[in-house]
Amino acid sequence: VKGTINQDGTHEGEVTTVQTKYLIGCDGGRSAVRIFGEKHHGLTMSGDLLSTLWGAGDFVVKTDFPDIRKIAAIHSANQGSAYVFPRENNVDNQPMIRLYTQVNVINGEKSTMHPQEARWKVTAQDIMDADKRIFHPYKLEFVKTEWWSAYPIGQRLISRYDVGNRVFMAGDACHTHSPKAGQGMNTALIDSHNLSYKLNMVLRGLAHPDLLKTYNDERWKIGKQLIDFDEEYAALFSGEVPKSTPHVANMSK
Numbered sequence: 001v002k003g004t005i006n007q008d009g010t011h012e013g014e015v016t017t018v019q020t021k022y023l024i025g026c027d028g029g030r031s032a033v034r035i036f037g038e039k040h041h042g043l044t045m046s047g048d049l050l051s052t053l054w055g056a057g058d059f060v061v062k063t064d065f066p067d068i069r070k071i072a073a074i075h076s077a078n079q080g081s082a083y084v085f086p087r088e089n090n091v092d093n094q095p096m097i098r099l100y101t102q103v104n105v106i107n108g109e110k111s112t113m114h115p116q117e118a119r120w121k122v123t124a125q126d127i128m129d130a131d132k133r134i135f136h137p138y139k140l141e142f143v144k145t146e147w148w149s150a151y152p153i154g155q156r157l158i159s160r161y162d163v164g165n166r167v168f169m170a171g172d173a174c175h176t177h178s179p180k181a182g183q184g185m186n187t188a189l190i191d192s193h194n195l196s197y198k199l200n201m202v203l204r205g206l207a208h209p210d211l212l213k214t215y216n217d218e219r220w221k222i223g224k225q226l227i228d229f230d231e232e233y234a235a236l237f238s239g240e241v242p243k244s245t246p247h248v249a250n251m252s253k
Contacts, residue, residue, distance in 0.1 A: 022199060023167045026192065031173035034158060041163045047156030047176075047227060053104040053111070053118050054178075055127035057148035058087060060094045065138040068097060079133040080105035090146055103130045103150065122150035153178045155227050161191075161216040168195055168215060175223045177230035187226055191219050 025033025037043035061068065072084040080102030087096040103126055104111040104118060111118060127150070128142050158174045171188030195215050201207035 021166070021203070024195065025167065025169040025173045026171050026188070027173055029172040029176045031169065033167065034169055034173045037163050037167065037169075041167075042159075043163065044159045045156045045176075046159070047154060048231070052102060053122065053150060053152055055101045055103045055122060055130065055148065055150045056098065057101075057124065057127055058096050058098050058146040059128075059142055060090065060096055060144040060146070062141040062143055063135070063139060065135055065140065069095070074134055076134045076136070078105075079136070080130060082131055082134045090144070092144075094144065096146060099127070099131055101127050101130050101134065103127055105130075116152055119150045119152055124148045126150075155231050157220075157223050157227050161219050161223075162212070165209065165212050168212075170195060174219075175226060177227060183226055183230070187222065190222070194219055 023033065025031045025037075027033060034043065034045070038045065068084060069086045070084070071086070074082045074084070076082075082102065083098075083100040085098040085100075087098050089095050103122055104113070113121075124145050127148055128140075128145075132140050154176050155178075156176045158169060161170070161174055162168045170191040172184060174191065175184075175187070177184065195212075198207070198211050198215060202209050202211055
């Protein structure tokens with residue numbers, strides 16, 4: 001499609017038909033391939049949405065925080081949490097940092113607005129203000145904003161990684177979760193490696209097409225492990241109680 005693919009799978013623009021033996025959907029969390037599979041082939045994405053809202057941005061900053069060029073996790077007393085990831089220099093040769101910032105906690109009170117609704121109301125200034133509260137008493141001055149976004153955390157997993165052993169999904173097309181541990185990219189790379197060598201063997205006539213069935217068998221359970229890990233990890237980092245371990249609510253701080 002030369003144009004726009006909408007969230008519901010409909011499209012606007014010129015359509016070109018291409019015949020192919022296999023199709024791989026590695027087109028992200030809003031995968032058009034997966035959406036088509038959900039609409040026409042019974043695929044489902046199941047999971048939960050956390051009640052926290054996060055902002056992410058690449059910034060050039062001035063600060064007296066000593067570990068700004070190191071990976072750092074900050075849990076403030078009552079203003080939420082933030083992650084620091086040092087990045088490369090921008091085009092002006094200024095060192096950037098990536099900040100992941102909890103933006104729906106102010107003075108210990110969590111916003112009652114649903115994260116899916118609140119995400120469209122968040123501004124870059126909201127994220128920067130939240131970072132300043134979280135970093136206090138260290139000072140944080142934002143010199144330049146290269147990029148920013150806001151997102152709720154959804155932990156969802158597709159019911160199958162393939163349709164009829166002909167259409168396959170990989171990476172975020174299969175599983176969505178928080179970005180903070182780098183597991184999305186790592187898992188996507190292994191999804192792709194697992195599938196690509198099998199497709200290569202089948203297309204070269206060195207293996208039976210049934211080999212491709214093992215892709216779903218091997219990778220779906222890894223996706224489930226990833227979601228289970230992220231449910232606990234993201235909840236704890238956001239100051240929540242993981243559903244899988246409710247007893248932590250009774251632990252002393």
